[in-house]
Amino acid sequence: MGRVIEYHDEIDSTNIRAKKWAKENGKEGNVVLAEYQSAGKGRLGREWLSPKGNGIWMSIILKPQLETNKIPQLTLVAGFCMCKAIRSITGLDAKIKWPNDIIVNNKKVCGVLTEMNINAQGIQNVVVGVGVNVNNERLDHRLPHATSLALESGKNYDREAIIEEFLTVFEEHYEKYKEKKDLSFFLEAYKAYCVNLNKEIKILKENKEYIAYAEEIGTDGTLIVKNLEGNRETIFTGEVSVRGLYGYV
Ligand code: BT5
Numbered sequence: 632m633g634r635v636i637e638y639h640d641e642i643d644s645t646n647i648r649a650k651k652w653a654k655e656n657g658k659e660g661n662v663v664l665a666e667y668q669s670a671g672k673g674r675l676g677r678e679w680l681s682p683k684g685n686g687i688w689m690s691i692i693l694k695p696q697l698e699t700n701k702i703p704q705l706t707l708v709a710g711f712c713m714c715k716a717i718r719s720i721t722g723l724d725a726k727i728k729w730p731n732d733i734i735v736n737n738k739k740v741c742g743v744l745t746e747m748n749i750n751a752q753g754i755q756n757v758v759v760g761v762g763v764n765v766n767n768e769r770l771d772h773r774l775p776h777a778t779s780l781a782l783e784s785g786k787n788y789d790r791e792a793i794i795e796e797f798l799t800v801f802e803e804h805y806e807k808y809k810e811k812k813d814l815s816f817f818l819e820a821y822k823a824y825c826v827n828l829n830k831e832i833k834i835l836k837e838n839k840e841y842i843a844y845a846e847e848i849g850t851d852g853t854l855i856v857k858n859l860e861g862n863r864e865t866i867f868t869g870e871v872s873v874r875g876l877y878g879y880v
Pocket residue numbers: 643644645646647668670671672673674675677678679680681687688689690731732739740741742743744760761762763764774776777778
Protein backbone atom coordinates (compact mmCIF):
# COMPACT_ATOMS: atom_id res chain seq x y z
CA MET A 632 0.00 0.00 0.00
CA GLY A 633 1.29 3.42 -0.91
CA ARG A 634 4.48 2.37 -2.72
CA VAL A 635 3.22 4.53 -5.56
CA ILE A 636 1.55 7.77 -4.52
CA GLU A 637 0.07 10.33 -6.86
CA TYR A 638 -0.03 13.74 -5.22
CA HIS A 639 -2.23 16.67 -6.22
CA ASP A 640 -2.20 20.22 -4.90
CA GLU A 641 -5.81 20.47 -5.90
CA ILE A 642 -8.32 18.01 -7.34
CA ASP A 643 -12.08 17.53 -7.55
CA SER A 644 -12.07 14.28 -5.54
CA THR A 645 -9.31 11.75 -4.89
CA ASN A 646 -11.93 8.99 -5.27
CA ILE A 647 -12.87 10.21 -8.76
CA ARG A 648 -9.17 10.34 -9.74
CA ALA A 649 -8.42 6.91 -8.22
CA LYS A 650 -11.36 5.34 -10.08
CA LYS A 651 -10.07 6.77 -13.37
CA TRP A 652 -6.50 5.66 -12.63
CA ALA A 653 -7.70 2.18 -11.67
CA LYS A 654 -9.45 1.84 -15.06
CA GLU A 655 -6.31 2.92 -16.90
CA ASN A 656 -3.20 1.32 -15.36
CA GLY A 657 -3.55 1.93 -11.61
CA LYS A 658 -2.39 -1.02 -9.53
CA GLU A 659 -3.56 -2.45 -6.24
CA GLY A 660 -2.15 -0.35 -3.43
CA ASN A 661 -1.65 2.81 -5.48
CA VAL A 662 -2.66 5.89 -3.53
CA VAL A 663 -4.00 9.30 -4.52
CA LEU A 664 -3.45 12.18 -2.10
CA ALA A 665 -4.60 15.78 -2.39
CA GLU A 666 -3.98 18.93 -0.42
CA TYR A 667 -7.43 20.26 -1.32
CA GLN A 668 -10.57 18.75 -2.86
CA SER A 669 -13.03 21.04 -4.60
CA ALA A 670 -15.73 18.33 -4.82
CA GLY A 671 -14.95 15.88 -2.01
CA LYS A 672 -17.62 13.20 -1.74
CA GLY A 673 -19.41 11.64 1.20
CA ARG A 674 -21.79 8.71 0.97
CA LEU A 675 -25.24 8.88 -0.61
CA GLY A 676 -24.36 11.94 -2.70
CA ARG A 677 -23.30 14.04 0.28
CA GLU A 678 -20.47 16.53 0.28
CA TRP A 679 -17.14 16.13 2.07
CA LEU A 680 -15.53 19.48 2.90
CA SER A 681 -11.80 19.24 2.28
CA PRO A 682 -10.04 22.52 3.10
CA LYS A 683 -6.48 23.17 1.99
CA GLY A 684 -3.44 22.15 3.94
CA ASN A 685 -4.76 20.59 7.11
CA GLY A 686 -6.41 17.31 6.25
CA ILE A 687 -5.70 13.89 4.81
CA TRP A 688 -7.71 13.39 1.63
CA MET A 689 -6.64 9.99 0.36
CA SER A 690 -7.89 7.21 -1.90
CA ILE A 691 -6.48 3.72 -2.30
CA ILE A 692 -6.93 1.53 -5.36
CA LEU A 693 -7.71 -2.11 -4.60
CA LYS A 694 -8.21 -5.00 -6.99
CA PRO A 695 -9.44 -7.80 -4.75
CA GLN A 696 -10.68 -11.15 -5.99
CA LEU A 697 -13.79 -11.08 -3.85
CA GLU A 698 -17.52 -11.39 -4.40
CA THR A 699 -19.32 -8.04 -4.60
CA ASN A 700 -21.09 -8.67 -1.30
CA LYS A 701 -17.68 -8.74 0.43
CA ILE A 702 -16.76 -5.20 -0.64
CA PRO A 703 -18.82 -2.93 1.67
CA GLN A 704 -17.00 -4.51 4.63
CA LEU A 705 -13.79 -2.82 3.42
CA THR A 706 -15.30 0.39 4.81
CA LEU A 707 -15.21 -1.18 8.27
CA VAL A 708 -11.69 -2.54 7.72
CA ALA A 709 -10.40 0.90 6.67
CA GLY A 710 -12.28 2.73 9.44
CA PHE A 711 -10.92 0.36 12.07
CA CYS A 712 -7.37 0.77 10.74
CA MET A 713 -7.62 4.58 10.70
CA CYS A 714 -9.01 4.48 14.24
CA LYS A 715 -5.98 2.43 15.31
CA ALA A 716 -3.56 4.73 13.44
CA ILE A 717 -5.05 7.86 15.05
CA ARG A 718 -4.87 6.24 18.48
CA SER A 719 -1.25 5.23 18.10
CA ILE A 720 0.02 8.49 16.58
CA THR A 721 -1.99 10.96 18.69
CA GLY A 722 -2.88 9.04 21.84
CA LEU A 723 -6.45 10.38 21.44
CA ASP A 724 -9.31 8.11 22.47
CA ALA A 725 -10.63 7.69 18.92
CA LYS A 726 -13.76 5.56 18.54
CA ILE A 727 -15.82 4.16 15.67
CA LYS A 728 -19.38 5.14 14.88
CA TRP A 729 -20.66 2.26 12.75
CA PRO A 730 -20.29 2.01 9.84
CA ASN A 731 -17.87 4.64 8.57
CA ASP A 732 -17.11 7.45 11.02
CA ILE A 733 -14.19 7.88 13.37
CA ILE A 734 -15.04 10.15 16.23
CA VAL A 735 -13.12 11.84 19.02
CA ASN A 736 -15.08 13.22 21.97
CA ASN A 737 -18.30 12.41 20.12
CA LYS A 738 -17.40 14.48 17.06
CA LYS A 739 -16.45 13.29 13.61
CA VAL A 740 -12.78 13.48 12.61
CA CYS A 741 -12.83 10.95 9.78
CA GLY A 742 -15.13 9.36 7.22
CA VAL A 743 -14.65 6.49 4.78
CA LEU A 744 -16.24 6.11 1.35
CA THR A 745 -15.84 2.81 -0.51
CA GLU A 746 -16.82 2.67 -4.16
CA MET A 747 -16.58 -0.22 -6.61
CA ASN A 748 -16.51 -0.60 -10.33
CA ILE A 749 -18.23 -3.79 -11.53
CA ASN A 750 -18.91 -5.21 -14.97
CA ALA A 751 -20.18 -8.53 -16.29
CA GLN A 752 -16.84 -10.18 -15.41
CA GLY A 753 -17.15 -9.08 -11.78
CA ILE A 754 -15.28 -6.53 -9.73
CA GLN A 755 -12.83 -4.49 -11.76
CA ASN A 756 -11.59 -2.38 -8.91
CA VAL A 757 -12.47 -0.83 -5.60
CA VAL A 758 -11.53 2.58 -4.31
CA VAL A 759 -11.40 3.21 -0.58
CA GLY A 760 -11.43 6.94 0.21
CA VAL A 761 -10.51 8.21 3.64
CA GLY A 762 -10.79 11.79 4.86
CA VAL A 763 -9.33 12.96 8.16
CA ASN A 764 -9.45 16.43 9.70
CA VAL A 765 -5.95 16.71 11.16
CA ASN A 766 -4.63 20.22 11.83
CA ASN A 767 -7.78 22.32 11.27
CA GLU A 768 -8.04 25.17 13.76
CA ARG A 769 -11.75 25.42 13.10
CA LEU A 770 -14.34 23.50 11.13
CA ASP A 771 -16.82 24.96 8.69
CA HIS A 772 -19.94 26.35 10.42
CA ARG A 773 -22.04 23.86 8.42
CA LEU A 774 -20.42 20.99 10.34
CA PRO A 775 -21.59 21.18 13.96
CA HIS A 776 -20.68 17.53 14.57
CA ALA A 777 -17.13 17.73 13.21
CA THR A 778 -13.77 18.28 14.84
CA SER A 779 -10.08 17.81 14.07
CA LEU A 780 -7.27 15.95 15.80
CA ALA A 781 -5.57 19.29 16.58
CA LEU A 782 -8.71 20.80 18.11
CA GLU A 783 -9.15 17.81 20.41
CA SER A 784 -5.54 17.58 21.53
CA GLY A 785 -4.17 21.12 21.22
CA LYS A 786 -1.34 19.73 19.08
CA ASN A 787 -0.52 19.66 15.38
CA TYR A 788 0.44 16.38 13.74
CA ASP A 789 2.63 15.27 10.89
CA ARG A 790 0.06 14.05 8.36
CA GLU A 791 2.61 11.76 6.72
CA ALA A 792 3.11 9.87 9.98
CA ILE A 793 -0.64 9.17 10.19
CA ILE A 794 -0.79 8.12 6.53
CA GLU A 795 2.20 5.82 6.95
CA GLU A 796 0.81 4.19 10.07
CA PHE A 797 -2.61 3.79 8.47
CA LEU A 798 -1.25 2.22 5.27
CA THR A 799 0.88 -0.23 7.26
CA VAL A 800 -2.04 -1.35 9.44
CA PHE A 801 -4.48 -1.36 6.51
CA GLU A 802 -2.22 -3.53 4.34
CA GLU A 803 -2.03 -6.14 7.07
CA HIS A 804 -5.81 -6.16 7.74
CA TYR A 805 -6.73 -6.04 4.05
CA GLU A 806 -4.56 -9.06 3.25
CA LYS A 807 -6.10 -10.98 6.12
CA TYR A 808 -9.61 -9.97 5.12
CA LYS A 809 -9.04 -11.25 1.57
CA GLU A 810 -7.89 -14.56 3.02
CA LYS A 811 -10.61 -14.98 5.68
CA LYS A 812 -13.44 -13.22 3.80
CA ASP A 813 -15.11 -12.06 6.99
CA LEU A 814 -14.36 -9.68 9.84
CA SER A 815 -14.09 -12.22 12.65
CA PHE A 816 -10.30 -11.83 12.99
CA PHE A 817 -10.67 -8.29 14.38
CA LEU A 818 -14.38 -8.04 15.24
CA GLU A 819 -13.88 -8.07 19.01
CA ALA A 820 -11.41 -5.18 18.75
CA TYR A 821 -13.78 -3.33 16.39
CA LYS A 822 -16.66 -3.74 18.84
CA ALA A 823 -14.50 -2.49 21.70
CA TYR A 824 -14.01 0.81 19.80
CA CYS A 825 -17.60 1.00 18.54
CA VAL A 826 -19.74 3.67 20.25
CA ASN A 827 -23.16 2.87 18.89
CA LEU A 828 -23.34 -0.76 19.93
CA ASN A 829 -25.54 -1.82 22.89
CA LYS A 830 -27.40 1.47 22.64
CA GLU A 831 -30.69 2.82 21.40
CA ILE A 832 -29.99 4.48 18.10
CA LYS A 833 -31.85 6.36 15.41
CA ILE A 834 -31.70 4.81 11.95
CA LEU A 835 -32.13 7.13 8.97
CA LYS A 836 -33.05 5.25 5.84
CA GLU A 837 -34.56 6.63 2.67
CA ASN A 838 -36.06 9.66 4.45
CA LYS A 839 -37.52 7.45 7.18
CA GLU A 840 -36.30 7.62 10.73
CA TYR A 841 -36.85 5.02 13.43
CA ILE A 842 -35.45 3.98 16.77
CA ALA A 843 -33.95 0.58 17.50
CA TYR A 844 -31.55 -1.09 19.89
CA ALA A 845 -28.14 -1.94 18.36
CA GLU A 846 -27.42 -5.46 19.56
CA GLU A 847 -24.58 -6.85 17.53
CA ILE A 848 -22.24 -6.43 14.58
CA GLY A 849 -22.11 -9.47 12.31
CA THR A 850 -18.95 -11.00 10.90
CA ASP A 851 -20.24 -9.61 7.58
CA GLY A 852 -20.15 -6.06 8.97
CA THR A 853 -23.92 -5.68 9.26
CA LEU A 854 -25.54 -4.09 12.30
CA ILE A 855 -28.14 -6.27 13.98
CA VAL A 856 -30.82 -4.25 15.72
CA LYS A 857 -34.00 -4.98 17.62
CA ASN A 858 -36.79 -2.60 16.68
CA LEU A 859 -39.46 -1.26 19.03
CA GLU A 860 -41.81 -4.12 18.09
CA GLY A 861 -39.14 -6.51 19.32
CA ASN A 862 -38.21 -7.81 15.85
CA ARG A 863 -34.59 -8.23 14.76
CA GLU A 864 -33.40 -6.48 11.63
CA THR A 865 -30.14 -6.58 9.76
CA ILE A 866 -28.86 -3.20 8.68
CA PHE A 867 -26.39 -3.12 5.80
CA THR A 868 -23.68 -0.49 5.47
CA GLY A 869 -24.10 1.98 2.66
CA GLU A 870 -27.83 2.47 2.74
CA VAL A 871 -28.25 4.06 6.17
CA SER A 872 -27.04 6.72 8.53
CA VAL A 873 -27.11 6.14 12.25
CA ARG A 874 -27.43 8.73 15.00
CA GLY A 875 -27.61 8.73 18.77
CA LEU A 876 -30.96 9.41 20.41
CA TYR A 877 -29.88 12.80 21.74
CA GLY A 878 -27.19 13.89 19.29
CA TYR A 879 -24.74 12.74 16.69
CA VAL A 880 -23.45 9.76 18.67
C1 BT5 B 1 -18.31 10.11 4.74
O1 BT5 B 1 -19.58 10.20 4.20
O2 BT5 B 1 -18.04 10.30 5.89
C2 BT5 B 1 -17.24 9.71 3.72
C3 BT5 B 1 -16.19 10.77 3.58
C4 BT5 B 1 -15.06 10.34 2.66
C5 BT5 B 1 -14.14 11.47 2.33
C6 BT5 B 1 -12.93 11.02 1.57
S1 BT5 B 1 -11.74 12.26 1.41
C7 BT5 B 1 -10.84 11.36 0.26
C8 BT5 B 1 -11.87 10.66 -0.62
N1 BT5 B 1 -12.25 11.47 -1.75
C9 BT5 B 1 -13.54 11.85 -1.71
O3 BT5 B 1 -14.12 12.56 -2.55
N2 BT5 B 1 -14.11 11.32 -0.60
C10 BT5 B 1 -13.18 10.51 0.15
P1 BT5 B 1 -20.90 10.41 5.04
O4 BT5 B 1 -21.01 9.39 6.12
O5 BT5 B 1 -21.98 10.47 4.03
O6 BT5 B 1 -20.72 11.79 5.74
C11 BT5 B 1 -20.86 12.99 5.02
C12 BT5 B 1 -21.30 14.05 6.00
O7 BT5 B 1 -20.21 14.38 6.88
C13 BT5 B 1 -21.68 15.35 5.34
O8 BT5 B 1 -23.04 15.36 4.98
C14 BT5 B 1 -21.37 16.38 6.42
O9 BT5 B 1 -22.44 16.46 7.34
C15 BT5 B 1 -20.21 15.75 7.16
N3 BT5 B 1 -18.91 16.30 6.71
C16 BT5 B 1 -18.57 16.86 5.53
N4 BT5 B 1 -17.27 17.22 5.51
C17 BT5 B 1 -16.77 16.90 6.73
C18 BT5 B 1 -15.50 17.03 7.34
N5 BT5 B 1 -14.45 17.54 6.72
N6 BT5 B 1 -15.38 16.58 8.62
C19 BT5 B 1 -16.41 16.02 9.28
N7 BT5 B 1 -17.64 15.90 8.77
C20 BT5 B 1 -17.82 16.32 7.50
